[in-house]
Amino acid sequence: MITLYNADRCPYVARVRIMLAEKGIDFEAVEIDLSDRPAWYYEKNPTGRVPTIEEDGGPPLPESAVILEFLEERYPEPALLPADPADRAFVRLLIFRDTDLTSPYYALRRGEDGAREQFDAAVGRFDALLGEQPYLSGADYGLADIALIPWFLRARDMLGVDFHGFPAVADWLARLEQRPAIAAEAGLVAAL
Numbered sequence: 001m002i003t004l005y006n007a008d009r010c011p012y013v014a015r016v017r018i019m020l021a022e023k024g025i026d027f028e029a030v031e032i033d034l035s036d037r038p039a040w041y042y043e044k045n046p047t048g049r050v051p052t053i054e055e056d057g058g059p060p061l062p063e064s065a066v067i068l069e070f071l072e073e074r075y076p077e078p079a080l081l082p083a084d085p086a087d088r089a090f091v092r093l094l095i096f097r098d099t100d101l102t103s104p105y106y107a108l109r110r111g112e113d114g115a116r117e118q119f120d121a122a123v124g125r126f127d128a129l130l131g132e133q134p135y136l137s138g139a140d141y142g143l144a145d146i147a148l149i150p151w152f153l154r155a156r157d158m159l160g161v162d163f164h165g166f167p168a169v170a171d172w173l174a175r176l177e178q179r180p181a182i183a184a185e186a187g188l189v190a191a192l
């Protein structure tokens with residue numbers, strides 16, 4: 001059994017929620033109040049951040065990108081990384097460089113000067129990529145889509161961003177929301 005230390009509003013935890021749903025993995029969620037974190041949580045994750053997971057009460061594993069890779073290896077079906085090493089490397093690169101999206105997103109959320117232009121430029125780069133391939137992970141849906149969609153959903157539903165000026169991104173979002181795991185996350189964001 002997997003235990004997930006969770007906060008609904010956190011996009012990094014959203015990655016893990018989506019991954020668990022896609023793999024059909026049962027888990028127990030333990031809610032962490034980020035505005036009043038219990039002292040014991042720092043023993044699970046010294047940074048105090050969510051997500052952290054535990055498998056069968058084993059050692060805690062923090063860091064959403066590492067958790068995604070762990071779950072992919074522990075539960076290989078359905079495969080969510082491409083078969084070819086070069087394609088896998090490209091997926092990992094997109095996740096490694098997630099700040100290309102998240103930094104402009106947080107700047108926009110903080111209302112910084114020029115943030116909208118920076119955010120649009122970042123989304124434009126994803127739009128160009130999605131004009132060339134159907135998913136961020138390549139030919140098939142997978143880890144890069146899961147890792148990055150939480151910020152697209154929050155930008156749309158919490159910051160009021162309209163992606164219609166980015167047709168490939170809008171189409172990708174619509175296709176992803178057909179998936180129950182993503183639809184569930186979109187529902188959760190709508191309720192925040």
Ligand SMILES: N[C@@H](CCC(=O)N[C@@H](CS)C(=O)NCC(=O)O)C(=O)O
Nearest residue numbers: 010011012048049050051063064065
């Ligand atoms: N690099 C971490 C980032 C996780 C993160 O920043 N989580 C936020 C919530 S969305 C958090 O716990 N913030 C509390 C804090 O920074 O003290 C990951 O990918 O898991």
